[in-house]
Amino acid sequence: MHGKLFGKQNTNFSEAVAEADYVLVIGANPMQSHGFPKARSAILDIAKNPARTLVVVDPRVSETAKKADLHLAVKPGKDAFLFAAMLGVLIQEKLCDQDFIQEHTVGFEQVQGHLKNVPVEEYAEIAGVDVGLVRQVARDMASAKTLGVRSDLGIEQSHNSTLNAYLMRLLFLLTGNFGKHGTNCLHTAFMPLIGHSPERDEGGPKTAVTGMHGICKLFPPNILPLEIDSDHPGRTRALIVESANPLNSYPDIAAQRKAYARLELMVVIDVALTETAQAAHYVLPAASQYEKFESTFFNLEFPENYYHLRHPVAEPLANTRPEPDIHHDLVCAMGELPKKFPLLKSLVKLDRKLPQLRLLPMALGVT
Known part of the structure; x- marks a missing residue:
């Protein structure tokens, strides 16, 4: 809309x-x-x-x-x-x-x-x-x-x-x-909740099996079983599920469960051992909201718009980690991201001392 x-x-x-x-x-x-x-x-x-x-x-x-x-x-x-x-x-x-x-x-x-x-x-x-x-x-x-x-x-x-x-x-x-x-x-937003997909006549990505075009860089969950449970060569073969429980909340759970059984890999990132987690090949346990830095992205006010970062109030359980740490290590393990950014780290420290130079925005534009 x-x-x-x-x-x-x-x-x-x-x-x-x-x-x-x-x-x-x-x-x-x-x-x-x-x-x-x-x-x-x-x-x-x-x-x-x-x-x-x-x-x-x-x-x-x-x-x-x-x-x-x-x-x-x-x-x-x-x-x-x-x-x-x-x-x-x-x-x-x-x-x-x-x-x-x-x-x-x-x-x-x-x-x-x-x-x-x-x-x-x-x-x-x-x-x-x-x-x-x-x-x-x-x-x-x-x-x-x-x-x-x-x-x-x-x-x-x-x-x-x-x-x-x-x-x-x-x-x-x-x-x-x-x-x-x-x-x-x-209004502006610190981090938009959704993205923007090109209109149908402008091209843009669409799903392999059903040919569904994305809206806001999202696809409806109803088509997921069709995208997985298919003989199409481009069918979905792997799935990462984060902070969601589709085997409990998505439409047509029976079709979802049948399709997920055909996945070659399913990884669940969650704070709980949900129905979907129990069906996964791997479960990467996340720390709860009280055990990590959290924020709200429903900061939708105008003209004053605030971003609130909440500090953890309890120690995380053993073998749990914040989701950004999990994402970071996965991408690094894939070789898609260096583990450290020494130059950027130095520029951040200098930017804190001399914010008027706007070194960090310039560095982010370069790196």
Whole structure:
């Protein structure tokens, strides 16, 4: 979705719930499950401020919905109809931010062509939301000084999840609430959780047996048995499983187990002797989260984004090691990486003393 909209699949946007004048929460319950910094305080601040508005889209009266100015109790699985109706109002009543669209987007005419014919009343009825309320929210979003849209798994693990995600993003894009204070914004990350795969027409890697193209440099687990349990000459013959238990959590466990039996090598890196570890040729035990340096990579805030490195609080068990150490030694044993970098180590020490020279960034660019 983000690859199509923003140019890179590994982009992510944050929601300015704490700053926006008009906040739309969709398929999320931040009063209970958080999802952004100081979530409860942010929601309560909106609820207490008559100059701000909180709208919640949720089939049930959640803890967050109880704090809302407006609650759109959409029928389960009918979110796409609700979003399409709201977008139809924006297009048909000419409420879109034309300056933003002309300056920052391409392809609006195609979107407009679809949405101008949306039967707003019919879609609102299917969604189970009063059409007057749908029109009110769409108009208020368009007229708000700033709009922040927060969504979560409620629409991403439901019917029409991809369409839900696309239409939800159009709500803040067509109203021009993107990339400025108090709106949804792209942000940097210390280490992206995912990568970027070329689009199908751009080539890029695909699996040998099923021909599946990657998304975010990932492939769906459903195809793994097909990639292994095959007579194709390029079939998957070896597997490294880290911090996962596919023989317990992947789809069609029977097919997974049958396929793994055909592997020539399976290595599991994990803190526990899982079902998958028990089926492996080798198990490389990892230290637990309390016994090694750890950090969170879900640092998705904007404009202030923090990276938190946590120190170990206990000694590791015998014969366990942190995953980076395991990876390092495997790559070194394969002859793909030298065991030491003496020049880089010297430059790091000098960089600490003279950071203004930026020796480390230059050294990393060279090495």
